[in-house]
Amino acid sequence: MPSSISTWGSSVVETVWSFLSGLPWDVIAIQTINGIVTGMILALVASGLTLIFGIMDVVNFAHGELFMLGAYIGVVVLAASGNFWVALVVAVLTVALIGAALQIATLRPLVGRDPLTTILATFGISLVLQNYALWHFGPVARKIQEPFTGQFALFYLQYPWYRLLIALLSAIIIGGLWAFLKYGTYGIWIRATTQDRVMAQAMGIPVPWVHTMVFAIGAGMAAASGVLFGPLVGVSHTMGLDWVLKAFIVVVVGGMGNLGGSIAAAIFISLLEAYASIFVSPAQAVIVSFVALILTLLFRPTGLFVPTPK
Amino acid sequence: MMQTSKRHAAFYWIGFSVVMALLVAAPLVLPEFWRRFLTEVLIWGLLAMSSDLLIGYVGMVSFGHSVFFGLGAYGVAAALLTVRPPNLWLAVLYGLAFSAAAGLFVAYFSTRLRDIYFAITTLIFSQIFYVVVFTWTDVTGGENGLTFSRPQLGIPGVYTQPFTTETLHWFVLAMVAGSYLVLRRITQSPFGMVLQSIRENEARTRAIGYPVGRYKIVAVMLSGVFAGLAGVLYAIQKQFADPTLLYFLTSGEVVIFNVMGGIGTLVGPIVGAGFFLGMREAFGRLLGEQFPYLIPVGVIFILMVIFLPQGLLGFARRWLNR
Numbered sequence: 001m002p003s004s005i006s007t008w009g010s011s012v013v014e015t016v017w018s019f020l021s022g023l024p025w026d027v028i029a030i031q032t033i034n035g036i037v038t039g040m041i042l043a044l045v046a047s048g049l050t051l052i053f054g055i056m057d058v059v060n061f062a063h064g065e066l067f068m069l070g071a072y073i074g075v076v077v078l079a080a081s082g083n084f085w086v087a088l089v090v091a092v093l094t095v096a097l098i099g100a101a102l103q104i105a106t107l108r109p110l111v112g113r114d115p116l117t118t119i120l121a122t123f124g125i126s127l128v129l130q131n132y133a134l135w136h137f138g139p140v141a142r143k144i145q146e147p148f149t150g151q152f153a154l155f156y157l158q159y160p161w162y163r164l165l166i167a168l169l170s171a172i173i174i175g176g177l178w179a180f181l182k183y184g185t186y187g188i189w190i191r192a193t194t195q196d197r198v199m200a201q202a203m204g205i206p207v208p209w210v211h212t213m214v215f216a217i218g219a220g221m222a223a224a225s226g227v228l229f230g231p232l233v234g235v236s237h238t239m240g241l242d243w244v245l246k247a248f249i250v251v252v253v254g255g256m257g258n259l260g261g262s263i264a265a266a267i268f269i270s271l272l273e274a275y276a277s278i279f280v281s282p283a284q285a286v287i288v289s290f291v292a293l294i295l296t297l298l299f300r301p302t303g304l305f306v307p308t309p310k
Numbered sequence: 311m312m313q314t315s316k317r318h319a320a321f322y323w324i325g326f327s328v329v330m331a332l333l334v335a336a337p338l339v340l341p342e343f344w345r346r347f348l349t350e351v352l353i354w355g356l357l358a359m360s361s362d363l364l365i366g367y368v369g370m371v372s373f374g375h376s377v378f379f380g381l382g383a384y385g386v387a388a389a390l391l392t393v394r395p396p397n398l399w400l401a402v403l404y405g406l407a408f409s410a411a412a413g414l415f416v417a418y419f420s421t422r423l424r425d426i427y428f429a430i431t432t433l434i435f436s437q438i439f440y441v442v443v444f445t446w447t448d449v450t451g452g453e454n455g456l457t458f459s460r461p462q463l464g465i466p467g468v469y470t471q472p473f474t475t476e477t478l479h480w481f482v483l484a485m486v487a488g489s490y491l492v493l494r495r496i497t498q499s500p501f502g503m504v505l506q507s508i509r510e511n512e513a514r515t516r517a518i519g520y521p522v523g524r525y526k527i528v529a530v531m532l533s534g535v536f537a538g539l540a541g542v543l544y545a546i547q548k549q550f551a552d553p554t555l556l557y558f559l560t561s562g563e564v565v566i567f568n569v570m571g572g573i574g575t576l577v578g579p580i581v582g583a584g585f586f587l588g589m590r591e592a593f594g595r596l597l598g599e600q601f602p603y604l605i606p607v608g609v610i611f612i613l614m615v616i617f618l619p620q621g622l623l624g625f626a627r628r629w630l631n632r
Contacts, residue, residue: 059426109616115426116371117615120569123562124612131602245437245558248430256427283445290438297419297431 026155027278033154035274037163039267040170044225045243046250046262047174048218054257055194055214057115058107061122063222063247064240065129070095070223071235072133075142084147088227092220099219103212111208126240133237141234144227166228173224174263177217181259190214194257249289253296255303264305268292318632333483337476346547349479351587353543355580356486358567359493360536365565366574367497368529369509370424373561374416374432377439378409378534380556382541384443385409387456387551398461402542409538410531412439417530421523424512436558444553455552473546482543486580489536493576496532497631505529566611572621575630581622 045067052060060066070091077087106121151158181187192200193210201207226239233239246269254265269289276285296304333352337345357379364370385405390396420431443450450456463477464470473481496502504525507515516522545551554560563586564579571582586607593603620627 057426059430106612106616113619116429117619119371119426119429120565120615121612123565124608124615127562127604128608128612131604131608135600135602135605245434249434252427252430252434281445283441286441287438290434290441293434294419297422301422301427 024278028275030154030157030159031274031278032271033159033163035271036267037167038274039270040167040174041225041229042243042246042250042270043263043266044170044173044221044228046247046254046266047177047259048221049244049247050251050254050257050259050262051177051221052215052218053251054259055190056107056118056211058118058122058215059115060215060218061119061244062102062125062129063122063218064242064244065126065133066095066099066219066222066240067226067243068133068235068237068240069098069129070226071144071230071239072137072142073223074144074227074230075235078144084145087144088224091223091227095223095226096216096220100212100216102219103215107211107215108208111211126244130237130240137237139237141236143234144230146231162231166232169228170225173221177221178259186210186213246289249293253293253303254305258303258305261303261305265303268304315632318629322629322632330483330487333487334480337479342475345475345479347587347591349475349482349547351584352479352482352486352580353540353547354564354567354583354587356489356543357537357540358564358571358579358583359486359490359576360533360540361564362568362573362576362579363493363497363505363533363536364529365568366576367502367509368505368526370421370526370530371429371565372432372530372533373429373558373565374420374436375533375537375564376436376556376558376560377412377416378537379541379544379560379564380439380443380551380553381408381412382406382538383545383551383555384450384456384541385538386542386545387458390458390461391456396459396461398463398546399465401461401546402539405542405545406535406538409541410535413531413534413538414527416534417527421526421530433558433561436556436561440553440556440558443556450553453553455550457550460546460549478547482547485539485543489539490576493536497576501525501528568621569619570611570614570621572623572627575621575623575627577630578621578623578627585622 045063049060049063052058052063073091073094074087077090078084081087081090102125106125107118110117110121146160146162148162150161152161153159179187181191189200189205189210190213192203192205193207197207200210225243226235250265250269251262253269254261254263269292272288272292273282273285276288333348336348340348357375360378361372361375364372382405385408386401388408389401389404393400416432416435420428420435423431444452446452460473462470463473463481471477497505504515504520507518507520508522508525512522541555544555567582567586568579569582570585571580572578589607589610590603593601593606597603597606614621618624623630
């Protein structure tokens with residue numbers, strides 16, 4: 001008897017083993033790294049979006065266009081200066097200024113109205129910016145040269161170091177934002193405004209300027225991700241659309257206005273898509289993240305990565 | 311009281327008849343280009359009007375109407391490409407069935423959320439359907455879409471004639487006017503009153519005992535069916551269906567029509583569609599075809615959101631809904 005159990009057991013082990021060894025582990029490892037890299041970029045885009053939403057109740061439809069604008073400014077400055085890092089910094093600062101100007105011109109008059117009107121206004125902004133980019137830069141995609149082209153061997157691939165650097169830089173920027181919100185004086189102003197707008201105002205915090213600053217920070221983060229991501233895909237006037245949709249999914253899955261949740265959800269969604277694209281085409285892999293969204297809405301409409309509301 | 315409401319009804323129907331008479335007579339006097347333009351305005355207006363049922367009366371901003379619109383058009387394509395001989399009414403039926411099914415699906419999930427969350431969810435649904443239609447090349451034709459020829463107008467086997475620009479206009483006008491009257495009746499019915507009370511105070515409506523969730527699902531489905539009808543008419547006019555109809559920018563334009571024309575008026579969105587498409591023509595001629603008309607139109611839209619949130623027909627809102 002024991003021998004038959006052991007043969008049965010060993011046959012199970014063998015089946016599992018043959019199944020596991022049948023899986024393309026090298027592909028899975030590569031896709032894990034890819035997923036984390038895209039996830040970090042996405043987290044950078046989504047954390048700007050969720051910051052703006054959490055503090056101002058503004059769903060920023062123009063976020064993808066700020067991302068796109070950052071990438072284009074990166075292209076222009078890179079061509080002029082020849083230095084990637086200068087391009088990154090200039091793009092971030094310029095788009096932050098543009099964001100501040102847009103906030104003052106269009107969102108400030110809408111304070112106190114239905115939050116839905118801010119969707120309309122930012123949708124209008126996104127149309128204008130996108131068509132401006134089409135008109136000014138033309139329909140042909142531009143290319144940003146990566147700052148260095150080193151590669152390392154990863155299974156059968158030569159994997160570019162630059163991709164890992166993107167993930168690292170995104171993590172540093174998000175970490176910096178977190179530290180700023182936690183310890184910086186202005187960060188404390190921002191958190192105070194989130195918690196209670198009226199009380200913050202009563203304490204002498206200039207709430208309208210906090211809003212402008214938050215919008216500028218969010219815009220700058222979108223621009224940073226645009227420049228960083230530029231070398232991986234072409235820079236075109238429609239590049240923002242995909243990203244803003246993905247960022248919306250992330251923000252809903254992670255729980256609206258929740259920074260940590262958005263970051264977790266960004267990596268989660270990107271990994272899901274990366275694994276799915278092993279089996280289907282990348283265009284169809286997007287559907288996996290839609291399914292994740294629908295399941296989230298069904299079972300945890302407040303978001304996957306937030307504590308259960310009482 | 312009785313006197314004023316009677317007088318209001320008289321004025322209202324006189325106004326309605328005058329506008330209808332103008333629209334009926336329009337193709338007889340307008341040149342070919344403007345005839346088509348007017349038909350197109352009516353079709354986009356119907357789509358915007360269907361979305362107004364949600365925006366203006368239930369207070370839910372949908373960015374998913376492109377789904378119903380696009381699937382209505384694909385329904386026409388399905389009927390005209392698979393069933394022989396091609397039949398106009400079957401095409402209409404297919405289109406409505408497609409959009410109603412999509413409406414049920416979208417409504418079931420998205421009505422669990424409110425306000426901004428509803429808007430974002432419907433936006434993502436439009437992207438879901440877009441990706442499915444775009445990648446399912448064998449059935450939907452993928453990026454190229456499907457082309458088909460226009461069916462004949464009339465009752466098959468009894469009397470038929472091919473569509474001309476005029477008869478197509480009248481056909482579209484009849485559908486749009488019929489939809490307007492039905493939608494107006496719906497908003498004034500007890501059902502419509504419940505929808506408006508959800509807009510005013512959802513918690514209280516629920517407390518009174520109305521199943522708010524079910525009302526919202528029905529509202530989204532109804533709105534989706536009328537949007538599907540617009541898609542059907544669009545497909546019949548343009549003789550093709552392609553994935554861009556389902557793209558969320560189409561939904562965004564529908565919301566723009568609503569805001570420009572005035573939400574909660576039903577006719578406002580048609581005016582808004584006319585205003586938008588008119589501006590597209592005007593800027594196209596003024597600034598050249600190369601210049602993207604959406605830059606000036608987008609700026610005007612933002613200004614209207616800030617300074618004229620009631621839209622062009624906002625001043626007549628109470629009068630139109632009496």
